[in-house]
Each structure stands twice: as C-alpha cells, then as structure tokens.
Amino acid sequence: MKVAIASIGLLFASMAFTSCSSPEAEAEKQETTDSIPSADTVVEEMKTSYNLPSALQIASAFKRSGGTFLSNVTNDKASVSRYNTNTYKKAVNFGIYSADLAYCLSNKKYQESKEYLKACKDMGSYLGLDKAFESDRMAERFESNISNEDSLIRIVTHLQLKTDLMFEENRQEEVKVLALVGAWTESLYIAAETYNKDKSKKVGAALLDQLLFSNTMLKAIQATENSEPEVKSLALSIETLQKQVMAIPSLASAIEQDENADFSTLTISETELDPLLGSIRSLRNDMVK
C-alpha cells in the first residue's frame, strides 16, 4: 500500500513538473526535455558534430587586421522580402545579414547596425525566430544604448544565445548550419573586398584564417545529409574554395609544417589569390541574388 501511494505521488509529481507552463510552451518542452528518443535517432547522434563560429566572433577577429571599413560591401537591407522563398534562401541570408550587423557593430557604425538588426529580425521571423528578437525588450535596449559599443555587443551576443536556443528547441540544426555558413560566406566576402582595396598583409592573413574554416563548414553541411540542389551546389562551391586554398604552395607548406602557423609572414601573389577572390564573390553573389 505504501509503495502504491509513493508511486502515485511520484506520478503526480512528474505530471506537475511537466504541466508548470503555458500550453504553447508545453509542446516545446515535450520536444526539448523528452529523455527517451528512439534508439535509431540517438544512434545517429554519435556521428561527429561541428560547432561553427558566430558572425560576431568572425567580425571581432577580422577587426584586428585593421582593414578599411567599406560602406558599400554589405548586402542591401531592402532585399529582405526577396529571400522569403525556400528554407535555404531564408537561412543563408539570415546568416548574411547577421554578418553585416556584426561588421557594422565592430566598426562602430551604430545606425547601420540598427538597420541590419531589423533586417535580421525580419529574416528571423521567416524562420520562426520571432521570440528570440522579441525577448527582453531587445529593440528598446538597442535603441537606448545606440552609442555604447560594449552594451550593443552584449545585446547582440544575448540575441545570439537566444537564436541558438531556438534552433535547438525547434530542432532546426540544418537551418542553423546554413545560417552560420551564410554568415561565414559574407564575412569572407567582406574580407576579400577589403583585401582587394587595402592589399594589406594583415588583412590577407585574416582572410586566409577565415578561409581555413572551409574544411569544417563543408563537413557540417555534408553532415546534414540535405540533398536539395542548392545545398549540394553550396557544398561543391566550398569544396572548390578549399582546393583553391590548399593549391597555394606557400600556404599548404606552412600548414603542413605547423597547422597553427601564423599567416601574416606568408607572401602570396595576386595570381595565386585572384581565383580565390573570384570564387568567394561568386559563392556570395549566388546566395544574395
């Protein structure tokens, strides 16, 4: 009898735990806190995973190269509605606008940052990420801290955390990968255009640093096992980029000797770099068209 009562108590306790939330949250919670997924699903999870960098981190790293800020290199904010077509377009361009936001923020272009934040919010709404942008009075806080870089970065960082959480809760791993690849592509494009203007060794080294992420980006895309034509084409383009990078003899040699080599001491000719810059432009322009 005591065992029966204890068991019934445990059952009601568990029911109370799962019911302490709104009906909408309940559905999400069931998804996120389900502790016994099917064996098939969980076995798949034992494959290698890939943790990709955020747009803010890439922009922060690039800023140190001292490159000139280019006001005309970011994607047109007015094009947002153009990308409300398929998941691929929504995801990569969400990433692209997040990279543009990070670029403007790291260069203290606060008004432009606010406009790109809106573009991210609009793209985010196409992907079901509204809650992330509406939480914690984010827009108000951004406006009231408009000239304080540290505060703005904190707000955007917090937004990053919220969107990561939503991707996890919505089981949108593929979308997250595409968004981060989009952000990386836009950051590459910005670095390439900056190098084209500055011809600075430091900017060139920063570009090469970003290019080396192509290996993990490619593996992350392949791991989604998405067979849609646009994703297959994206993987092929990144593979081409990867081969072009490793075809630069001085770079390949430096990496072979020390995978953590400093690229700022390398001398790479325009002839070696031009095909790479062309591929980067082509990859990015394909995403934003």
Added chain:
Amino acid sequence: MCSALILASLSFKKGGDILCNPAALKEKAGKSLEPYKYDSSELTRILYKKKESVKEVEVPLFIGEKYMFVFEMEALPKRVEVEIYNRDKDSKKRKLLFSSKGKTDLTEFQCEISKMRTVYVDYIVPASDESAQTGCALFVLGYKLK
C-alpha cells in the same frame, strides 16, 4: 486503474534518465563565461551502449583569440569524461590538450584554449548494461582577444 498508475510510475522510475533542459544548462554555463564573450554552444545527446564509445565535436577556432569552454554535465546519469585534442579521433598522432579525468566535480568545469586553429572535444561514454539509457552534455564557447 490503480495498477495502471503504479505501472506507469514504475516504468518512469526504471529508466533513470535525467531530463535534458538545454535552456537551463546554457544559462548556467553562460554565467561562468565572464569575462569571455559568448560565441556558441553545443548540446550533445549521449546514448550509453554496452561498450564504451566516443562522441566527437569538431570546433574550428581563430589562432589569435583565447577561448573558454564551459561544460555542463549534470544531465548525465553516468559520468562521462571529456578530453580535448588537437586532431580528430582517427588521427594516429594527436596531442591531449585537456582531460576531465581526476576532477571530482564533474557537473560543471572549464577549460581555456589558445593558439589553436581546430580542437576536437571527445565525450568518452562509458559502457552501460541498462538499455536505452541517455543523457546530454553541453558546452558553451566564449572568446576574447588576446
């Protein structure tokens, strides 16, 4: 009716699985990141098998930045060790950069990494006789300029 309720509660109790709450784990880990800035997080769902197994996460980094990994391991029914290497698990020569072995508190711990382009986080999942036992591990990654 009574028997059905008892059976339901007993089956819940038998699994012994700990509920995985990504939001709570991230919030907890995020508090330990300061002064590093949040970059990303990785939730890994762990399945315990009859033999020991390894779940790997590849993490590309910038060579000129310093990083902090904060691991949250409380949503695991059995202890899982964490090792961080400079190369993937199929490489013959790889260097161990960090190991959680020997740590007494394995619910949360941290690891600083710098001067690396890629690291590989390995979760060493011990064997378990219980079928379909699962849990989850999480790390958040923070960065700062050197």
